[in-house]
Each structure stands twice: as C-alpha cells, then as structure tokens.
Amino acid sequence: MYRDAHVGETAVGGAALALPASCAACPVRDSAICCVLDRSGLAALSRFGRRITLPAGQTLLWEGEEAITVGNLLSGMLKLSTLTGDGREQIVGIVHPSDFIGRPFGRNSPHSVTALTDATLCVFGRTAFDRFAQEHAAIGQALLERTLIELDRARHWMLLLGRKSACERVASLIVEIADRADGGPTIDLPLSRQQMGDILGLTIETVSRSLTRLKRAGVIALPSLRRIAIRKPDELRAIAEG
Amino acid sequence: MYRDAHVGETAVGGAALALPASCAACPVRDSAICCVLDRSGLAALSRFGRRITLPAGQTLLWEGEEAITVGNLLSGMLKLSTLTGDGREQIVGIVHPSDFIGRPFGRNSPHSVTALTDATLCVFGRTAFDRFAQEHAAIGQALLERTLIELDRARHWMLLLGRKSACERVASLIVEIADRADGGPTIDLPLSRQQMGDILGLTIETVSRSLTRLKRAGVIALPSLRRIAIRKPDELRAIAEG
DNA sequence: CGCTAGGTTGAACTAGTTCAATAAGTGTGG
DNA sequence: CCACACTTATTGAACTAGTTCAACCTAGCG
Numbered sequence: 001m002y003r004d005a006h007v008g009e010t011a012v013g014g015a016a017l018a019l020p021a022s023c024a025a026c027p028v029r030d031s032a033i034c035c036v037l038d039r040s041g042l043a044a045l046s047r048f049g050r051r052i053t054l055p056a057g058q059t060l061l062w063e064g065e066e067a068i069t070v071g072n073l074l075s076g077m078l079k080l081s082t083l084t085g086d087g088r089e090q091i092v093g094i095v096h097p098s099d100f101i102g103r104p105f106g107r108n109s110p111h112s113v114t115a116l117t118d119a120t121l122c123v124f125g126r127t128a129f130d131r132f133a134q135e136h137a138a139i140g141q142a143l144l145e146r147t148l149i150e151l152d153r154a155r156h157w158m159l160l161l162g163r164k165s166a167c168e169r170v171a172s173l174i175v176e177i178a179d180r181a182d183g184g185p186t187i188d189l190p191l192s193r194q195q196m197g198d199i200l201g202l203t204i205e206t207v208s209r210s211l212t213r214l215k216r217a218g219v220i221a222l223p224s225l226r227r228i229a230i231r232k233p234d235e236l237r238a239i240a241e242g
Numbered sequence: 243m244y245r246d247a248h249v250g251e252t253a254v255g256g257a258a259l260a261l262p263a264s265c266a267a268c269p270v271r272d273s274a275i276c277c278v279l280d281r282s283g284l285a286a287l288s289r290f291g292r293r294i295t296l297p298a299g300q301t302l303l304w305e306g307e308e309a310i311t312v313g314n315l316l317s318g319m320l321k322l323s324t325l326t327g328d329g330r331e332q333i334v335g336i337v338h339p340s341d342f343i344g345r346p347f348g349r350n351s352p353h354s355v356t357a358l359t360d361a362t363l364c365v366f367g368r369t370a371f372d373r374f375a376q377e378h379a380a381i382g383q384a385l386l387e388r389t390l391i392e393l394d395r396a397r398h399w400m401l402l403l404g405r406k407s408a409c410e411r412v413a414s415l416i417v418e419i420a421d422r423a424d425g426g427p428t429i430d431l432p433l434s435r436q437q438m439g440d441i442l443g444l445t446i447e448t449v450s451r452s453l454t455r456l457k458r459a460g461v462i463a464l465p466s467l468r469r470i471a472i473r474k475p476d477e478l479r480a481i482a483e484g
Numbered sequence: 485c486g487c488t489a490g491g492t493t494g495a496a497c498t499a500g501t502t503c504a505a506t507a508a509g510t511g512t513g514g
Numbered sequence: 515c516c517a518c519a520c521t522t523a524t525t526g527a528a529c530t531a532g533t534t535c536a537a538c539c540t541a542g543c544g
C-alpha cells in the first residue's frame with residue numbers, strides 16, 4: 001500500500017557530519033522532533049526511517065490495534081479519533097506538519113490516525129524507535145515536552161466539549177485553526193462540516209447553523225465552502241472564550 | 243499556610259545505600275515516579291523535596307498563574323480544573339495517590355489544582371525539579387510514560403464529553419472510579435454531585451436524575467449519598483461504553 | 485429541635501438533534 | 515460548454531435530552 005525507499009544510507013563517503021540524504025530534503029527538519037539530534041544521532045535514526053504517503057481518507061493506525069509505527073508528519077493533516085461502542089465518532093486531535101505521530105511505549109494505539117488530506121510522513125517502527133529514544137535522552141526529553149503540550153491542548157479542549165455552547169465551540173475552532181495556520185485573516189480549512197462536528201461534539205446541522213449565525217453577526221464571512229474570512233477577530237475571540 | 247520540615251537529610255551517617263529518612267515512610271514509595279530512582283538519586287531528589295498537607299477545598303496552583311511547584315500526591319485526591327471566560331468550570335483530571343502533579347517545563351499552570359479531600363503531597367520547586375529531570379534520564383523517561391498515559395486518558399474523556407449521553411457519562415465515571423479504587427463492588431466517592439457534574443459536563447440535577455435512573459434500572463444502589471454499590475457490573479460497563 | 489448544606493424531584497423551557505427538503509458545489513461524459 | 519449525477523452544505527419543522535428555576539426532602543450538627 002504505502003512503501004518507499006529506505007531513508008537511511010548515511011552520508012555518502014562516510015563524512016560523519018553530513019546531513020543524511022533524505023533529512024536534508026525534509027520539509028520539517030527544523031521543527032520536527034528530530035531537530036534536537038546531532039548529525040550522528042540523525043544518521044542513526046534515519047537509518048530505520050522511511051518516507052510514506054497517505055492519501056486523504058486513509059487510516060494509518062486503528063484504535064485498539066497494535067501500534068506498529070510512529071513518526072513525523074511532513075505535509076498534510078491527520079486526525080486522531082475514537083468511537084463509542086455504537087459508532088459515534090469523536091476527533092480527539094488534529095496533527096499538523098512537524099507534529100509527532102503515534103504512541104511510543106504502548107502496544108496498542110489508543111485512537112485511530114487518519115489522513116484528512118493527502119499526507120506525507122516519515123515513519124519508524126515503534127519498538128525500534130522506543131529503543132532509540134531510550135538511548136538518546138534528547139529525543140526522550142523532546143518527546144516529553146511535546147506530549148506535555150498535547151496534554152495541555154487536550155485538556156483545554158475538554159473545557160470546550162464539556163461547557164461551551166455550539167457557537168462558542170465553532171468560534172473556538174476557527175480561532176484555533178487561524179492561530180495554527182498563522183496567516184492572514186482568511187483561513188483554508190481542511191475539514192468538512194462533518195469533521196468539524198466530530199471535533200466539536202456537534203452535528204453537521206448545528207455546525208452549519210452556528211457558522212451562519214456568526215456570518216449574520218458579521219464576525220466572519222464565508223467566501224467559499226472550505227474558506228473562512230475573519231472579519232472581527234476580537235469579537236470572535238471573545239465568543240470563543242465563553 | 244502549608245509548611246513542614248525539609249524532607250531531605252540523606253541517610254544519617256552517610257551510608258549511601260540507606261533510604262532517605264522520609265522516603266522510607268512514604269506511602270507511595272513503590273508507585274510514585276521516584277520509584278525509578280536508585281538510592282543515590284532518591285537521596286539527591288529528597289534533598290529539595292518537602293512534604294505538605296492541603297486541606298479539602300484548598301488550591302495548590304491557579305490556572306494561568308506561575309507554576310512554581312510540582313510533586314507527588316501521597317494521600318487524598320485532587321482535581322485539575324479550568325474555567326470559561328464567564329466562570330463555567332470543567333474538571334479536566336482527577337489526581338490519585340502516587341500520581342504526579344504539576345507542569346514541568348512550563349512557566350504557567352494550564353489549570354488549577356485543588357484538593358477534593360484533605361491531602362498530603364511531596365512537592366519540589368519546579369525549576370529545581372526540571373533540572374533534576376534533565377540530569378536523571380530515568381525520571382524524564384518515567385515522566386514521559388506517565389504523561390502519555392494521562393494524554394490517553396484525557397483523549398478518552400473527550401469522547402465522553404463530546405458524544406455520550408448523560409446516563410452513559412455517569413456510568414463511565416462510576417466505572418472509572420471503581421477501576422481506580424480497585425476494591426469491592428461498593429465505592430466511596432470523594433465527589434459531590436456538583437463535582438461529578440463538573441467532571442462530566444452536566445448539571446447537578448442531570449447527574450442526580452441519571453443516578454436515580456441507574457438505580458431504578460437495578461444497575462447500582464445508593465446506600466448513602468457518597469457511596470455507590472455496583473449491582474450489575476457488566477450492564478454498567480455496557481452503558482458506559484455507549 | 486430547628487437550621488443549613490447538599491441532594492432529589494417536578495414543571496417549564498431551550499439548545500441542540502433528528503428527519504426531511506432544498507440548495508450549492510464538484511465532477512464526468514457527451 | 516452544458517446536462518447529469520452525486521456529494522456536501524444549508525435551511526426548516528418537529529422533537530428531545532438536558533437545563534433552569536423552584537419546591538421539597540434528608541442528613542448532619544449546633
């Protein structure tokens with residue numbers, strides 16, 4: 001399904017200080033977790049990494065199944081999701097480029113990992129990566145800091161899910177995506193209304209109605225289906241905070 | 243407010259292999275994060291730890307304020323909580339004995355930490371602990387594993403908050419507490435109805451009604467206000483899963 | 485014994501869901 | 515380039531789970 005050439009092959013000629021071939025071309029080499037490694041660590045890690053592509057909609061890891069891979073997202077966007085016994089879905093996280101993917105030090109994946117857009121990843125076998133992380137304290141440390149930030153984010157989202165109204169939730173999502181994209185006032189969302197609902201714990205219809213309410217209030221504009229223009233950022237933020 | 247004697251004072255007479263005085267008496271010494279340290283590491287860590295008591299209702303760390311302390315919970319129970327702009331509360335985590343408390347590697351606390359019952363803690367200055375964790379890989383590693391588990395837990399809770407009905411939420415909470423307490427079929431909850439509501443994203447009334455519905459269905463019994471007897475564990479679990 | 489805080493129950497209300505119809509994009513082949 | 519099907523989004527109307535507000539219990543305690 002997804003396969004590609006080994007990334008490894010440390011620098012040709014054995015010059016220990018050269019960047020591994022594929023890492024040199026890595027779009028997130030300054031921001032992914034590997035950026036804490038020195039040249040030799042990078043070479044060692046890249047030896048068992050491989051680059052893969054994941055078409056939109058395809059699932060990399062299934063909830064409850066054995067979690068055999070971890071890695072970095074290079075481009076595109078992924079979702080992390082869980083299901084209730086009877087199939088209701090909740091998205092529990094969005095993965096952006098340079099974010100770490102997977103569950104080190106645990107046999108089974110606590111949630112599914114699925115591509116929202118076409119995506120490219122740099123993946124490692126979990127057990128090999130676990131071993132590597134234990135030998136290279138810098139990676140363990142970086143992983144810890146990232147995990148702590150993810151935990152903060154997840155808990156912050158719990159406030160949204162537990163206590164905010166539909167409009168507040170939609171406003172929060174727009175703010176969050178705008179902050180992450182960190183571009184102009186117009187954002188391109190990689191999410192369908194259904195997916196927005198799955199993130200916010202709402203139905204499609206409620207998401208749609210909330211968007212039109214925000215639009216009617218002049219806080220945002222909807223130039224196209226997957227595009228949102230923020231007209232009154234402060235007001236939007238105020239609504240989002242509850 | 244809360245103060246006590248220094249914990250430290252490595253073993254009297256300088257026998258390097260002796261357990262630090264207060265660690266020997268520590269109720270969670272085999273399960274708290276320090277259990278990954280060897281004698282000398284433990285001695286070094288205990289040198290800047292202090293034991294404190296926190297009466298029920300008192301707050302150790304405030305959301306958004308500087309997070310000066312980290313530590314372990316020795317006895318009692320704490321809650322982690324956040325507020326919306328207009329004061330609605332959401333509990334984002336429950337801390338049990340031997341759990342780690344606080345936010346290493348971050349200046350500000352992402353949520354408040356408050357005692358649900360009278361509690362005793364073993365606390366450290368955050369910056370000193372951060373430094374210690376960076377020097378002792380085992381602690382960093384253990385912290386990482388705990389944080390990953392907490393993250394899994396938080397994300398699992400997001401499913402509850404986003405997609406489950408009131409009854410399913412209440413059932414889930416009972417199951418969760420029963421699993422943690424890991425005792426018989428009767429559990430003692432350290433939570434008021436209000437606090438249950440704040441955990442589940444519900445009002446007191448809805449919590450109460452859900453409990454009586456579960457009681458009427460014969461799934462649980464309520465021998466006293468703060469006590470729940472599980473009558474049909476399987477059915478309870480089935481309801482909790484959704 | 486009566487007071488108070490915490491808990492339950494009831495009745496009215498409302499935010500959000502559900503179900504159904506309509507509209508707007510998107511893509512394909514003639 | 516348009517007609518067609520098809521998916522995705524919006525809107526409307528009926529419904530329902532959960533909230534809100536208020537009254538009423540119950541247990542603990544001076």
